[in-house]
Amino acid sequence: MAKVEDYEKDINRLSAKGLILYYAIFIQHGDENHKKAIPTGLKDKLPSFTTDYQPWYSECVSLLSQILPERLEDFKAYYAPKTARKEIGFANYTVSDALRGLVGTQYGEVKFAPISAATAMYQQYTIVDGLKNRFKSTLYDIKTLVHADLLDDELHAAQELNKNSFQRGSGAIAGVVLEGHLAAVCERHQISLRKKDPAISDLNDALKSASVIDIAQWRFIQHLGDIRNKCDHKKSTEPTKEEVAELIEGVRKTTKTVL
Missing domain, CATH: 1.20.120 (Four Helix Bundle (Hemerythrin (Met), subunit A))
Known part of the structure; x- marks a missing residue:
């Protein structure tokens, strides 16, 4: 069994990485207003969301299954929907949709786009960050x-x-x-x-x-x-x-x- 300190280090590391990935969506898919929301000094240090998300997700799933299994399905649901969706919108847009670059328009207006996954990504971050307590x-x-x-x-x-x-x-x-x-x-x-x-x-x-x-x-x-x-x-x-x-x-x- 891992030591308490080992779990603590993993949680802190994955929490910090989750917040960075949240802001990385803004750089990769957001507009100028999104980019202005990124903390000063962090813009130039952000990784590629597309490249770095999957390894982070896999580690988080492993950690949650050991420490907080009751939140594991919630965490996964922000990555991919639990059930088939009749239609896709901002409210049920997931991280996997963003990774596929899924975009939807209606009457010439964007209904959903990869930046829509920022909400799902932030919820995943808060689940992992909540492990600290x-x-x-x-x-x-x-x-x-x-x-x-x-x-x-x-x-x-x-x-x-x-x-x-x-x-x-x-x-x-x-x-x-x-x-x-x-x-x-x-x-x-x-x-x-x-x-x-x-x-x-x-x-x-x-x-x-x-x-x-x-x-x-x-x-x-x-x-x-x-x-x-x-x-x-x-x-x-x-x-x-x-x-x-x-x-x-x-x-x-x-x-x-x-x-």
């Missing part, structure tokens, strides 16, 4: 789902070990999952930890102090930590299958409820 929360959701899937795989492995009478190994895996999840929650909530290598109890205390978990959750996690310690350290009594099964299910519950 959405990508962090969306990426957080993606990371959370992937993280949960990985934890489920590890807990399944712990279950198999427990089923085959390897209680200590099973409990150790479940303990590592619990510790890793609590550490991820602390990081998500930007909770500072005193120890370099905090144990379950340290992470549990930090989450309670930050009011991320309540007393009941804190006690529950503390109990799971006690079972984990029984699995990790040689004691007079061996951990039972029932105890380890309780640990595994408790860890699974914690990964789903402590976020």
Whole structure:
């Protein structure tokens, strides 16, 4: 999975390029009034809209499909119509029409021309630019789902070990999952930890102090930590299958409820 910073760079780059392509339509297809609307100093730096649009569009489609799929069809619709059009006009003129140089006249007056695509291009730009305010929360959701899937795989492995009478190994895996999840929650909530290598109890205390978990959750996690310690350290009594099964299910519950 790409890092948050990588997504941020892509969004900023594609947003900036989208705005430049919007003004590039003015240079390529607009009249003098359109060209006057271009910011000072930008005119000489504008690319060819026809040449540069398609690579930009492809990258945007890929990015939206990952981060904001619910807006992907809207974005595509500004490129090409979703359904067949009975007639073409300014309101439904798309970017693909402009790339084909489609022009229409009625009674000797231009009804639509490539410059008509400026509105569609601007809407595409705003969709991509809007990702700046959405990508962090969306990426957080993606990371959370992937993280949960990985934890489920590890807990399944712990279950198999427990089923085959390897209680200590099973409990150790479940303990590592619990510790890793609590550490991820602390990081998500930007909770500072005193120890370099905090144990379950340290992470549990930090989450309670930050009011991320309540007393009941804190006690529950503390109990799971006690079972984990029984699995990790040689004691007079061996951990039972029932105890380890309780640990595994408790860890699974914690990964789903402590976020």
